[in-house]
Amino acid sequence: MAAPQNAKNEDDSNAKDGLGKLQNDDSNKNYKGNRKPIQRTDPKDDDDTGGTKSSRNSQETTDIVPPDDEKTLGDYMANEDEWFKDDVTDIEKKTSKSQLIEALKVDEDYFKPTQMRLTIDLAHFLKTGESRPSISKTAAAASQRVTDIDYDIRDSKMVYKRDLKAFAARLDKLFEWKNIHSKEYMAPYFPLIQSSGTGKTKLMHEYKNLMTMDKADVHVELILCTDGNEAKIASAESIFSQILDIREIQSDQNGLTKLWNRLNRFADTEKKKVVLLFDESQHLTSNSDGWHFRSVRWWLRWPNKPGNVNVVCVFAGTTTRLANYYAEPKPSTTSRDANVVYLGGDKLYPPFYQLTTTGLVSRTDGFKFGTVGGTHKTSLQKKNETITELDVAIQYGRPLFGRLYLKGQLKTSLGNILLRMRGADQELSLQKYYSLLATRLQMGQVSFDFASELVASGYAHLTHFSPDQTAVAGIAFLPDPVCAWLAMTQMIEGCNRFGIDDGIPTECSEPASVWSEKAIKIFSSALCRPAKGDVGEVAAAFYMLACGDELRFEQSTDLTQLSVPLEKWIARLQHADLNTTLNLGEAKASVNFIQVCQNYLRYSLKEMQDSGLLKHWYLGGRGSYMYFACAAYDIMVPVQYTVNGTLHYCPMLVSVKNKVEFWPYERKAAIKAMQKLFTDAGIQTGVCLLLLIGLDNTSGKKTRKKTKSGNSFGHGQIFTVTVVVPKEDRFGATNLALCSTCGGGQESEVMVSHAELALGADHSFDCLLRKKNEDDGLSQLLFEEIREGYANISIDEDDFGGATAPDESRGST
Numbered sequence: 001m002a003a004p005q006n007a008k009n010e011d012d013s014n015a016k017d018g019l020g021k022l023q024n025d026d027s028n029k030n031y032k033g034n035r036k037p038i039q040r041t042d043p044k045d046d047d048d049t050g051g052t053k054s055s056r057n058s059q060e061t062t063d064i065v066p067p068d069d070e071k072t073l074g075d076y077m078a079n080e081d082e083w084f085k086d087d088v089t090d091i092e093k094k095t096s097k098s099q100l101i102e103a104l105k106v107d108e109d110y111f112k113p114t115q116m117r118l119t120i121d122l123a124h125f126l127k128t129g130e131s132r133p134s135i136s137k138t139a140a141a142a143s144q145r146v147t148d149i150d151y152d153i154r155d156s157k158m159v160y161k162r163d164l165k166a167f168a169a170r171l172d173k174l175f176e177w178k179n180i181h182s183k184e185y186m187a188p189y190f191p192l193i194q195s196s197g198t199g200k201t202k203l204m205h206e207y208k209n210l211m212t213m214d215k216a217d218v219h220v221e222l223i224l225c226t227d228g229n230e231a232k233i234a235s236a237e238s239i240f241s242q243i244l245d246i247r248e249i250q251s252d253q254n255g256l257t258k259l260w261n262r263l264n265r266f267a268d269t270e271k272k273k274v275v276l277l278f279d280e281s282q283h284l285t286s287n288s289d290g291w292h293f294r295s296v297r298w299w300l301r302w303p304n305k306p307g308n309v310n311v312v313c314v315f316a317g318t319t320t321r322l323a324n325y326y327a328e329p330k331p332s333t334t335s336r337d338a339n340v341v342y343l344g345g346d347k348l349y350p351p352f353y354q355l356t357t358t359g360l361v362s363r364t365d366g367f368k369f370g371t372v373g374g375t376h377k378t379s380l381q382k383k384n385e386t387i388t389e390l391d392v393a394i395q396y397g398r399p400l401f402g403r404l405y406l407k408g409q410l411k412t413s414l415g416n417i418l419l420r421m422r423g424a425d426q427e428l429s430l431q432k433y434y435s436l437l438a439t440r441l442q443m444g445q446v447s448f449d450f451a452s453e454l455v456a457s458g459y460a461h462l463t464h465f466s467p468d469q470t471a472v473a474g475i476a477f478l479p480d481p482v483c484a485w486l487a488m489t490q491m492i493e494g495c496n497r498f499g500i501d502d503g504i505p506t507e508c509s510e511p512a513s514v515w516s517e518k519a520i521k522i523f524s525s526a527l528c529r530p531a532k533g534d535v536g537e538v539a540a541a542f543y544m545l546a547c548g549d550e551l552r553f554e555q556s557t558d559l560t561q562l563s564v565p566l567e568k569w570i571a572r573l574q575h576a577d578l579n580t581t582l583n584l585g586e587a588k589a590s591v592n593f594i595q596v597c598q599n600y601l602r603y604s605l606k607e608m609q610d611s612g613l614l615k616h617w618y619l620g621g622r623g624s625y626m627y628f629a630c631a632a633y634d635i636m637v638p639v640q641y642t643v644n645g646t647l648h649y650c651p652m653l654v655s656v657k658n659k660v661e662f663w664p665y666e667r668k669a670a671i672k673a674m675q676k677l678f679t680d681a682g683i684q685t686g687v688c689l690l691l692l693i694g695l696d697n698t699s700g701k702k703t704r705k706k707t708k709s710g711n712s713f714g715h716g717q718i719f720t721v722t723v724v725v726p727k728e729d730r731f732g733a734t735n736l737a738l739c740s741t742c743g744g745g746q747e748s749e750v751m752v753s754h755a756e757l758a759l760g761a762d763h764s765f766d767c768l769l770r771k772k773n774e775d776d777g778l779s780q781l782l783f784e785e786i787r788e789g790y791a792n793i794s795i796d797e798d799d800f801g802g803a804t805a806p807d808e809s810r811g812s813t
Contacts, residue, residue, distance in 0.1 A: 146196070146197070146400070146404075146413050146416050146417055146420070147400065147404065147409075147413070149201065149224070149236055149279075149280070150201075150236060150237075150238050150239045150240075151400075151403075152202075152400075152403050152407075153201055153202050153205050153238075153239050154205075154238060154239060156202070156403065158202065158206045159364055160357065160360055160363075160364070162356060163199070163203055163354070163355055163356060163357065164203060164206050164207060164210065166352075166354060167192075167203055167207060167352060168207060168210065170190060170352055171207070171275060171312060171314070174188050174189070174190065174312040174349070175188070175273060175310055175312055177312070178310050181345075182345070183345050184345040184347055185345055185347045185348070185349055186297070186301070186345060186346055186347060186348055187297050187300040187301045187313075188300060188311070188312040188313065188349075189297065189300060189312060189313035189314065189315060189349065190314060190315075190323075190349040190350065190351055190352055191281070191314070191315045191316070191317070191320075191322035191323040191351040191352070192204070192314050192315065192316035192317075192351065192352050192353075193316075193317065193318065193319070193320055193322060193323055193351045193352075193353045193455070193462055193465070194318070194353050194355045194455070194461065194462055195318055195455050195456075195458070195459050195460055195461055195462070196318060196400075196420070196459065197398045197399065197400030197401065197459070198355045198357055198358070198398065198399070198400075198461070199355055199357045199399060199400075200279070200316045200317075200355065201239070201279055201316070203355070204222055204277040204279060204314065204316060205222060205239050207220065207275075207277070208220040208222050208241075208277065211275070217271050217272055217273055218271060218273045218274070218275055219267075219269040219271040219273065219274045219275070220274075220275045220277065221241050221242050221266045221274070221275070221276050221277065222239065222240050222241050222242070222277045222279065223240065223241070223242040223243070223244050223266070223276060223277060223278050223279065224236045224240040224242070224243050224244065224279050224280055225244045225246065225278055225279065225280045225281055225282075225283040225284055226243060226244070226245050226246070226280060226283060227245070227246055227247060227283050227286065228245055228247045240279070242266060244262065244278070246283050246284065246286065246292050249292065251287060251291040251292070255295075256295055259292070259295055259296070259299075260295075260299050263276075263296065263299050264305065264306050267305060267306060267307075267309050267311050268306055268307070269307070269309065270307075271309070272309060272310060273309065273310045273311075273312075274309050274310070274311040274312070275311075275312055275313070275314070276311065276312075276313045276314070277313075277314045277316065278296075278313065278314065278315045278316060279316045279317075280316070280317060281293070281315035281316055281317040281322055282317040282318065282319045282321075282322070282456070284296065284315070285319065285321050285322065290321070293315070293322070296313070300312075300313060314352075317456075318455055318456040318457075319452055319455070319456040320351070320448070320451070320452040320455060320456075320462065320465065320473055321452065322351070323348070323350070323351035323465055350465060350466075351462075351465055353462045353463075353465060357398075357399045358397065358398060358399070358461070358478045358479060358480070359395075359396050359397065359479065359620075360399050360402075361394075361395045361396075361399050361402030361403065361406075362395040362396050362402075362616070362620075365395070365402065365406060366395050368406055369387070369391060369392050369394070369395045369405075369406075370387045370391075370392070371387065371392070372387055372388065372389050372391075372392055373386065373387065374386075374387045375387065376391070388560035388561065389560065389561055389562040389563055389592065389619075389621070390481065390485060390559070390560045390561075390562060390621075391405065391560075392619050393481035393485075393562065393619060393620050393621040394410070394481055394482055395620075396479055396481060396616065396619065396620030396621075396622075397478075397479055397480035397481050397482055397483070397620075398459070398480050398482065398483075401417075401480075401482045410482070414482075414486065414498070415498050415504060417482065417483070417486060418486045418489075418490075418498055418504060419504060420457065420458065420459070421435055421436060421439070421458055421459065421483065421486060421487065422435070422436060422490065422504070422508075424504065424505070425505070426505040426508065430518065430521060430522060430525070430527060431450065431453070431454075431527070433515070433518040433519075433522065434446070434450075434454075434522050434527060434528060435454055435458045435460070436487040436490055436491075436515075437487075437515060437518070437519055437522070438454075438460070438477050438528075439459070439477045439480070439483050439484055439487040439595065440477075440484050440487050440488065440491075440541075440545060440594065440595040440596065441519075441538050441541050441542055441545070441595075441596060442476065442477060442538070442596065442597065442598055442625065443519070443522065443528050443530065443538060444523075444528040444529050444530030444534065444538075445474060445475070445528060445529055445530075446475070446527065446528045446529075448473050450527070450528075451473045451474070451475045452473065454475055455475060459477070459480060459483050460475040460476070460477055461475060461476050461477065461478045462474075462475055463475060463476045476597075476598060477595075477597070478597065479595070479597050479620055479622050480595075481594065481595075481620060481621045481622075484594045484595035484621065484622075485559065485562075485594060485621075487595075488545075488549060488552075488559065488594050489509060489559065490508065490509050490510065491509070491510070491511075491512055491515050491546070491549060492509055492511075492512075492549050492550075492552075492553050492559075493509060493510060493511040493512075494509065494553075495509045495553060495557070495559070496508075496509060497558070497559070512542075512546040512549070512730075512731040512732070513730060513731055513732045515542075516539075516542060516731055516732030516733060516735060516736045517732060517735075519538075519542070519736050519739075520732075520735060520736055520739040523535065523736075523739050523740070523741045524739055524740045524741070526741070529741065530741060534625075535658070535736070535737060535739065535741055536656050536657070536658025536693060536694065536737050537625060537634050537635065537656050537658075538736070539658070539693055539694075539733045539734070539736040539737035540634075540635065540654070540656040540658075540691050540693055540725075540733070540737070541596040541623070541625070541635060542731070542733050542736060543573070543691075543693065543725055543729065543731060543733035544573065544593075544596075544623075544635075544637075544654075544691075545593075545594065545595075545596070546731040546733070547569060547572040547573050547731075548564050548569060548572075548591070548593070548594070549594075550572060551564040551565075551568055551569060551572060552564060562592050562594055562621050563590040563591065563592035563618075563640070564590060564591060564592075565588075565589070565590050566589035566590055566591055566639060566641075566687075566713065567589070567713075569591055570689075570721055570723070573691075573723045573725075574723055575725075575726055575729065588641060588642045589639055589640065589641035589642075589713055590639070590640050590641070591637055591638075591639055591640075591652070592618050592619075592621055592638070592640065593617075593618075593621055593622050593623040593637055593638070594621045594622070595621065595622050595623075596622065596623045596624065596625060596635060597622050597623075597624055597625070598624070598625050599624035599625065599626060599627065599636075600627045600628075601627070602627055602630075604681060605651060605677055605678065605680075605681035605683055605686075606681040606682065606683065608636075608651055609649075609650070609651070609681070609683055614638040614639075614649035614650065614651060615638070615640075615649045617638045618638040618639075618640050618649055623635055623636060623637040623638070623654075624636045631673070631677070632653065632655060632670075632673035632674050632676070632677055633653035633654060633655045633674055633677070634654060634655060634656045635653075635654035635656065636651055636652070636653060636654070637651075637652040637654060638650075638651065638652070639651070639652050639686075639687060641685075641713075641715065643715045648685070648715065650683070650685040650686045650687070651683070651686050651687075652686065652687035652688075652689055653674045653677065653686070653687070653688055653689065654689045654691055655670050655673075655674060655688075655689070655690050655691070656691050656693065657670065657690070657691070657692050657693070658693050658694045658737045658738075659692075659694060659695065660694065660695065660696050661695065661696065662692050662695060667690060667692075667722060670690050671688055671690055671720050671722070674688040674690075674720075675688055675718055675720070678718050684716045684717070684718070685714075685715050685716055685717065685718070686718050686719070687713065687718075687719045687720075687721070688718060688719070688720040688721070689720075689721050689722075689723065690720075690721070690722045690723070691722075691723045691725065692722070692723065692724045692725065693725040693733060693734055693737045694725075694734055694737040694738050695724060695725075695727070696727070725737075750782050750783050750786070754786050758790045761787055761790035761791040761793075762791060768783070
C-alpha cells in the first residue's frame with residue numbers, strides 16, 4: 001500500500017463534510033415544530049480525496065419523513081401488528097416492541113434517520129423472518145448506551161484536577177518523541193483506557209479547554225470516532241470539534257488517501273504543536289487487523305506533515321486492544337510499497353488508565369443526597385420522593401451514576417446498566433456469571449483477553465497494564481453500589497425487578513445456590529485465579545451476602561433498604577430461625593453491605609474509628625477484604641447502632657478459617673487476637689466474628705455446640721460470636737470454599753500429584769483426597785485407578801538384568 005502523496009491538496013470546502021468541522025446549520029439538528037425532513041449527504045458523493053462533487057448548496061439529498069406526523073415512535077410500533085408474521089406470539093411481540101421503543105426513541109417524540117431505518121428493518125424482520133444486518137448490532141448498542149456521549153460534560157465543573165494534571169504531563173512528555181525518543185518508541189501516542197462512566201471524555205474536554213484558556217502554543221482537536229450512529233453524532237455537536245465516520249473510509253488505497261487528507265487538515269494550524277484526541281477509538285479497531293487504527297499510527301510516524309508540526313495523539317476507549325495492538329513488522333525501515341521512511345522504534349507508550357474518580361461525587365456533592373427518610377425532588381420529578389438507603393449509597397460509586405441520580409435520570413437507566421453487565425440472553429455464559437459475581441465479591445484475576453472484555457463491555461476497572469510484558473492486565477471491581485445492587489437483584493430467587501421492558505429476560509434471577517455452583521466452575525476451570533487462601537474468604541463473603549440478601553428481600557421486595565438488623569443477620573449466619581436468643585442490650589444495631597471490595601490501605605482500627613470512615617463505608621453499602629497478611633482478621637464490616645437516639649459506628653472484624661478442623665483452643669486464640677486489636681486501639685465497642693467454613697462433621701448437636709456467641713452487643717462492649725457454616729449449607733458456600741483452583745478441578749489435582757501415588761502405592765492412607773462435590777466422584781475414581789495400577793505392578797528380577805532387585809525387606813519409606 002503506497003503512502004498518499006497529495007496530503008495537502010484538499011479544498012477548504014471539504015472542512016464541512018462529515019469528517020471535517022461540524023456544521024452548525026439547522027439540517028443537523030432534531031427537527032421539531034413542523035418536523036422538516038433531515039437532509040442527508042450521500043456518502044457516495046465523496047471523491048477519493050475526501051472532497052465532494054458539488055458545493056454544499058447543490059448536494060444531493062435523501063428526504064426521510066416519519067410515517068405519521070401525529071404519532072410517536074412508541075405509538076407507531078404499538079399499533080403496527082401487521083408487521084409481525086402470523087406465528088409470532090404476543091410475548092415475542094411485546095419483547096421486540098419494548099426493547100426497540102427504548103433503543104430507538106429520541107427526545108421522547110421525534111425520529112431521526114437511523115432510527116427510522118432501524119424501524120423499517122425491524123418491520124421487515126418481523127414480517128418476513130429475514131434479518132437485516134443493522135437490526136441486532138445497532139439496536140443492541142443503542143439499548144446498552146446509558147447516556148448520550150455529551151452527558152454532563154459541559155455543565156459540570158471539574159473540581160478534582162489530579163487526573164487532568166497527570167494527563168497533561170503525559171502529553172507534554174509525548175512531544176519529546178519527535179526529537180528524542182523516535183528511535184525507541186513506535187509513534188507519539190498513548191491510549192486512554194478505562195471502563196464506562198469514569199470520565200474519559202470529560203478529561204479530554206477539560207484538557208482542550210485548558211489549552212485554549214492558557215493560550216498555549218498547542219492546537220487541540222477533540223474527535224469523535226463513529227460507525228454512523230446518528231444519535232451519538234447529534235449529541236456530539238456541543239463538545240467535539242471533529243467527527244470521524246469510519247464507514248466512509250474503506251480499507252484500501254483510496255481510503256488511506258482520504259484518511260490522511262483528513263488527518264492533515266486536523267493538523268493544519270499556525271501553532272507548532274498539535275494534540276489529536278480520538279474518543280470512542282474502539283471503532284478504529286473494528287476491522288480484524290485494526291486497519292483504521294494502524295493507518296492513523298502510520299500517519300503519525302510519517303515525517304512530512306504540513307508545516308512540520310509536532311503532532312501527538314490520544315486514543316480513548318474501553319478496550320485494551322488500543323494499548324496492546326501489535327507493532328508493525330520490521331523487515332525494513334520503509335513501508336512495504338512506498339518510499340517513505342518510517343520514524344519510530346518498536347516500543348509502545350503505556351496507556352493512561354489512572355482515572356481516580358470513583359467516590360468523587362460523595363466528596364463534591366454528597367450533601368445533595370440528603371439523609372435516609374428525607375425527601376428529594378429533581379426537575380424531572382412531579383413530586384417529592386423519600387430518600388432510601390440505596391439513594392444515599394449511590395454517591396460512593398461511579399461518578400456518572402451519581403450525576404444521573406442527582407438529575408433524576410438514574411431510575412430509567414438501571415435497565416440499560418444491567419443489560420450492559422449481563423446481556424440480554426436468558427442463559428448466561430460463565431463469563432457473565434463472573435462479571436456479576438465479581439462485582440460483589442472480587443473473585444480474582446483473569447486472562448488479558450477476558451480482562452479487556454470486562455473493562456470494555458462491563459464495569460471492571462483497569463488497575464494495571466504492562467506494555468513490557470505480553471498481555472498482562474489487572475482489573476478490580478471498585479466500590480459501586482449501583483452495579484452491586486443490580487447484581488444482587490439477579491442473585492435472589494423471585495426478585496424480578498427487571499423484565500422485557502428493560503430488554504432483560506423475565507424471571508432471570510436465580511437462587512444463591514446456582515451462583516455458588518457457577519463460581520465453583522469459574523475457579524475449577526481456571527477462568528480466574530484467586531490469590532492463595534482467597535477462596536475461603538470469597539466463600540465467606542458470599543455466605544454473608546446471601547444471608548443478608550434473604551433478609552433484605554423479606555424486608556422489602558424493592559430492595560431499597562440495604563441494611564439488616566445485626567441480630568437477625570447473625571442468626572441467619574448461624575442457620576437459625578428468625579427468632580434469636582442474642583442479647584443486644586440497649587443498642588439497636590445493623591449491618592449494611594451489598595458488596596465486599598478489596599482494600600489494600602493499612603488503616604489501623606483507631607484510624608478507621610477516628611476518621612469517620614466507618615460511617616462512609618456503612619452508607620456506601622460495602623465491606624472490605626483487608627490487605628494481605630493483615631493481623632487477626634480478613635474482612636471488615638461496618639456496624640451502625642443507636643444509643644439514646646444518637647447514631648454510632650463501630651467495626652466488625654471477621655476472621656475466616658477455611659480448614660478441615662479448627663480446635664477449641666485455636667478458636668479462642670483467634671477471638672483473643674481480634675479482641676487485642678480493639679484493646680490496643682482503645683476502642684470499647686465492636687464485634688469479633690469468627691467464621692469457620694469447610695469443617696468436617698458440622699451437623700447436628702456438634703454444630704450447635706460449636707456455634708455460639710459470647711456476652712452481648714452493646715455500647716462499650718466487644719461482642720464475640722463464632723459461626724460454623726454447615727457442611728451442606730443451602731447457598732453452597734461450603735462447596736465453594738472447598739473448590740479446586742488448580743484449573744481443571746480435582747482431576748487436575750490428581751494429575752499434578754499422581755507421581756506421589758507411585759511412591760506410596762504399597763501403603764494405605766486415611767484420606768488423600770477430600771470429596772468436595774458430586775462432580776469430584778470421577779476424580780476419586782481416577783485416583784483409585786492410578787493408585788491400584790501402581791500397586792499391582794509385578795516386578796520380575798529378570799527385568800533388572802545385571803542390577804540388584806529391590807530388597808523386599810526394606811519396604812517403602
